[in-house]
Amino acid sequence: MIQEDTIKQIKESIDIVEVINDFITLKKSGSSYKALSPFSSEKTPSFFVSPSKQIFKCFSTGKGGDAIEFLMLIDGLTYVESLKYLANKYGIEITEYSSENFSDSNKSIKESLYIILNKSVSYYKECLKSDEGKKIAFSYLKERGFNEDVVGLFEIGFSQDKWDGVYLFLKDSGFEKKNMLDAGLIIKNKNKIYDRFRNRIIFPIHNISGKVIAFGARVLSDLPNQPKYINSPESILYKKSDVLYGMYQSKNFIRQTDKCYIVEGYTDVISLHQKEINNVVASSGTSLTVNQIKLIKRYTNNITILFDGDEAGLKASMRGIDMILESDSNVRVILFPKGEDPDSYSRKMNSSTFKDYLSKNEIDFITFKIDLLYRFSKNDPLKKVDTIRDILISISKIPDTLKRSVYIKETSMKLEMEEDVLISELNKILLNDKNFDSKIEKNQFKNINKKLISVQNAIDLQEKECMRILVSYGTSSEINYNGIDRNSFIKYFINEIEDIQFTNLNHIQIIKCFKEEIKNNNVIDVSYFLNHDDKELKQEVIDLLSSKYELSENWKKKYKISTIEEKEILQKASLNSILRLKFRLIQKMIENNIKLLNKKELSNKKEKEIITDHQKLKKIEMEIANELGNVTSK
Numbered sequence: 001m002i003q004e005d006t007i008k009q010i011k012e013s014i015d016i017v018e019v020i021n022d023f024i025t026l027k028k029s030g031s032s033y034k035a036l037s038p039f040s041s042e043k044t045p046s047f048f049v050s051p052s053k054q055i056f057k058c059f060s061t062g063k064g065g066d067a068i069e070f071l072m073l074i075d076g077l078t079y080v081e082s083l084k085y086l087a088n089k090y091g092i093e094i095t096e097y098s099s100e101n102f103s104d105s106n107k108s109i110k111e112s113l114y115i116i117l118n119k120s121v122s123y124y125k126e127c128l129k130s131d132e133g134k135k136i137a138f139s140y141l142k143e144r145g146f147n148e149d150v151v152g153l154f155e156i157g158f159s160q161d162k163w164d165g166v167y168l169f170l171k172d173s174g175f176e177k178k179n180m181l182d183a184g185l186i187i188k189n190k191n192k193i194y195d196r197f198r199n200r201i202i203f204p205i206h207n208i209s210g211k212v213i214a215f216g217a218r219v220l221s222d223l224p225n226q227p228k229y230i231n232s233p234e235s236i237l238y239k240k241s242d243v244l245y246g247m248y249q250s251k252n253f254i255r256q257t258d259k260c261y262i263v264e265g266y267t268d269v270i271s272l273h274q275k276e277i278n279n280v281v282a283s284s285g286t287s288l289t290v291n292q293i294k295l296i297k298r299y300t301n302n303i304t305i306l307f308d309g310d311e312a313g314l315k316a317s318m319r320g321i322d323m324i325l326e327s328d329s330n331v332r333v334i335l336f337p338k339g340e341d342p343d344s345y346s347r348k349m350n351s352s353t354f355k356d357y358l359s360k361n362e363i364d365f366i367t368f369k370i371d372l373l374y375r376f377s378k379n380d381p382l383k384k385v386d387t388i389r390d391i392l393i394s395i396s397k398i399p400d401t402l403k404r405s406v407y408i409k410e411t412s413m414k415l416e417m418e419e420d421v422l423i424s425e426l427n428k429i430l431l432n433d434k435n436f437d438s439k440i441e442k443n444q445f446k447n448i449n450k451k452l453i454s455v456q457n458a459i460d461l462q463e464k465e466c467m468r469i470l471v472s473y474g475t476s477s478e479i480n481y482n483g484i485d486r487n488s489f490i491k492y493f494i495n496e497i498e499d500i501q502f503t504n505l506n507h508i509q510i511i512k513c514f515k516e517e518i519k520n521n522n523v524i525d526v527s528y529f530l531n532h533d534d535k536e537l538k539q540e541v542i543d544l545l546s547s548k549y550e551l552s553e554n555w556k557k558k559y560k561i562s563t564i565e566e567k568e569i570l571q572k573a574s575l576n577s578i579l580r581l582k583f584r585l586i587q588k589m590i591e592n593n594i595k596l597l598n599k600k601e602l603s604n605k606k607e608k609e610i611i612t613d614h615q616k617l618k619k620i621e622m623e624i625a626n627e628l629g630n631v632t633s634k
Contacts, residue, residue, distance in 0.1 A: 002083055006094050010083055011068075011527070013090040016054045019067040023074050023208060024298040025255050038074060038298050039063055043328060043399070048546060053526050057546030064542035066530045075209045076237075078108055085209050109182065113237050116170065116179050117212045123169050124157025124202040124215075133158040136220055137201055144267060145347050150274050153249055157202035159217065163194045184214065184232035197230070203266045205231075205238070205284075206248040208295070214238040216245070216266055216284065229265075231284070241289040244281040244296070245269055253278035254299040261358075262288070262296075262305045268342040275351040277358070288320035293327045304332045304362060308341035318394075321365050326397040333368040334361050366410050369394060388415065389429075392422065396429045455588045460504070462581040464544070466497065467507045469574050471544045473567070474514055475526045484570060490518050492571070496578050500585070506540035576628060583624045590617050 017033055020026060026033040026049060034045040039061045046059040057064040063073060071082040087094045127133050128151075137158035141151060159165065167186050171177075177193070180186045187196050200217035207213045214232035232238060246269040254260045261280040263269055272280045283292060296303060303324050324331040336345050346354050369391055377383030395407045408426060412419040474490045484492075494515060502508050510529075517524045529541040566573045593614045597607065 002080065002094050006087070006092065007083060010086050010090065010092055010094075013092060014054065014067045014086060015051070016056065016067045016070075017049055017051050019086070019089070020049055020056060020070055022251070023070075025300070036297065037061060038294075041294065041327065046548070048548060050546070053545050055526065055530070055542055055545060057542060059546075059548055062543075064539065064546060066527075071209065075207055075211075076110070077209065078111055081111060081114065081211075110236055112179050113183050113235065114211055114213075116175050116183050116185070117214075117237075119170065119173060119175070120166055120183070120185055120215075121155055121157065121204050121212050123166055124159060124204075125155060126157075127160050127165070128156065128158040130158075130160070132160055136199075140201065140220060144271070144343075145274055146270060147274065150270055153273065154246075154270055155204045155212070156270075157204070159195065159197040159200050159202055161199035161221075163198065166195050166197070167193055182235060184235060184238075196232070200230075203245070205243060205245055207237070207243070208247055208251065210248045213243070218266075240284065240286060242291045242295070243284070244292050245284045246273075246281045247295060249273070250279055250281055251299055254281075254296070258300050259302045259304060260296045260300050262303060263342045264308070265341075265343070268306070271343040271346045275346050275354050277351075277355065283320075288323060290323060290327075293324055293329065297327060297329060301328075302330045302332075304334060304358075306334050306336070306342045306358075308336050308339075318369070318390075321369070322394050322397045325365070325394060326399070328399045331365045332362050333365055334358055334363075335368070364410075365394065366391065366407055367414065370411070370414050388417070388422075389425070392426050392429055396426055396433060455584060455591055459581070459584045459588060462577070462584050463502055463504060463507060466577050466581050467504075467510060468544045469493070469566075469577055470514065471510065471529075471541055473570060473574075475524055475528070475545075477525065478567075486523070487518060489570065489574075490514055490524075493574055493578075494518070496575065500578070500581060504540075506537050509534070509537055510541065579624050579628055583621065583628065586617055586621045586624065590614060590621065593617065 017026060020033075024035045024038050024047070026035050027045075029048075031050075031052065033049040033051070035047045035049075036042055036045050037047040037058045037060045039047075039058055042060055047056065048059070049056045055064060055066055056070055065073075067086065068079065068082045071077050071085055072079065077085065084094065086092075128137055141156065146156075167180065170180055170185070177186075181188060185196060186193055197215065197217040199221050200219055203216040203218070204212045205214040205216060214235070214237070216229060216231050218229055219226050231240070234240060245266055250260075250269075250273075257279045259279055261272065261277065263272065263280060263282045265282055265284065269280050269282045272278075281296070283289075293303075305320065305324075321331055321333070336342065345357075349357070370387075373387040373390060374384070377387045391411055395404055395411070398404045398407065404426070408422050409419060411417075412422055470490070470493050474486065474493070476486065494511065497511070502511065513528070514524060517528075526541075526545070529538055532538050532541075593610050596602065596610050597614075602610075
């Protein structure tokens with residue numbers, strides 16, 4: 001286990017904006033930061049980060065927490081793995097587990113796999129430095145133009161021509177056979193154990209936080225019936241459709257350039273890095289998937305696909321373009337000469353010339369698709385009709401109406417067809433699209449059948465508002481307005497709500513925490529709740545501390561409109577919030593009395609008691625209303 005003082009040091013070093021910015025692109029919004037949610041597909045940012053509170057909140061999914069919670073959600077890390085990641089990021093030394101602790105009884109399966117894969121990377125890298133590695137593997141890498149820096153960046157290694165090289169190494173290091181099998185490093189066949197990768201260049205595949213989760217391996221021998229590339233099997237860590245090769249090495253460059261190049265294979269990525277084009281990832285020989293596109297969209301909305309000249313492969317790649325369009329991203333295409341791919345073509349020119357080629361040959365998807373499909377349809381009128389319909393289907397995938405309109409106009413000009421005809425055909429496609437129909441129905445549903453807020457709803461909302469004020473200012477070190485310090489505020493607030501019976505169990509527990517800690521003269525801050533064992537309580541506090549909206553700085557800076565902040569009138573704001581809750585609770589009691597009075601079997605004595613109680617409640621209601629400045633019926 002990691003020592004408590006080390007955990008404390010890690011947590012004190014965290015800058016949540018800095019941590020999250022490694023995974024998604026945050027933009028300043030007032031005192032907070034916002035981004036498109038990495039957990040869902042959306043057009044309007046609903047993901048907010050508060051640097052002052054060191055928390056994030058995703059309003060589209062309800063997820064929230066601190067930097068550690070974010071790492072656990074975004075990359076599937078365990079709590080300990082998240083701490084190790086942060087320790088490494090902030091240069092904090094922690095004690096690593098020794099080899100005798102590698103069994104599943106001491107760790108989660110995932111953590112065991114991370115450790116064994118990391119150990120394997122070291123082994124393959126050392127094999128590359130061996131005499132055999134230098135002679136066979138490193139000479140091959142040099143021929144491809146890869147220097148030592150780029151080999152080190154991607155942690156490229158070599159598997160020797162042995163049946164049990166990595167197996168014996170890991171066995172001697174104390175790892176169990178089961179873990180080796182789960183990690184895909186060895187194969188068991190008829191009670192025989194042998195290495196999966198033999199006599200191959202090893203390309204480690206990293207997740208977004210830099211941990212190795214699998215391997216790709218290229219053959220070096222000329223033996224027949226040997227596949228050129230083999231990959232690790234899918235595991236609890238590795239889902240091929242969720243991973244992009246090179247994303248860990250390229251993510252910051254993608255954010256900086258606001259563009260991502262997509263290539264096919266490992267060597268394409270490495271060759272482009274060698275040419276100082278660092279914003280590039282590979283789909284690793286598979287068709288692009290929805291999850292891979294979502295991963296790119298964390299960093300940019302601009303995607304350029306690099307195709308080689310293989311026509312059969314080009315037609316098969318059309319689906320990938322449609323999926324990018326459907327994600328509301330901007331897609332462009334670069335086509336290399338026949339027989340060339342990004343790896344081979346980049347090696348024929350220097351960095352500056354290759355960059356210039358990419359810049360001059362980048363075209364929008366409409367131009368690309370028209371040119372490509374016309375090449376296949378040639379002079380066949382029926383095939384041309386199919387070509388036009390195919391292009392319109394791609395345009396129909398674009399969620400943005402304005403973008404669709406621009407592309408229709410562009411298509412009309414390039415195909416020399418009436419725009420109205422294309423629009424008519426596009427509308428037919430959209431009407432036949434079940435997903436499109438469901439989106440329309442969903443949006444229409446949102447705008448109708450809005451229910452009126454009942455008294456109980458109002459009570460629940462006002463109770464939450466009271467708790468927001470208590471948690472926001474009761475955990476803030478900045479509170480000291482008009483002579484009110486944090487402890488004085490908490491005591492005042494708790495005293496004012498003493499006669500209120502809260503209904504939300506989390507709210508009751510929060511109040512209890514404040515009472516107990518203030519009684520023991522302890523200070524409660526945000527971390528007190530973020531580190532709480534009760535997950536529901538922790539989530540409730542995050543919800544209370546999170547807000548999509550805040551007053552714009554332009555009110556004062558641009559429009560010269562002065563506003564009073566809540567913290568400047570904290571005592572009055574707190575009292576008003578508590579009074580509003582009491583007002584709603586009184587209204588509910590009055591409502592209940594009216595229901596009782598309408599009962600036929602009510603005795604005269606009971607009726608008088610209810611009427612007397614009702615009159616008292618109405619009087620209290622009027623008093624609170626007058627204090628709040630409300631108008632209510634007598």
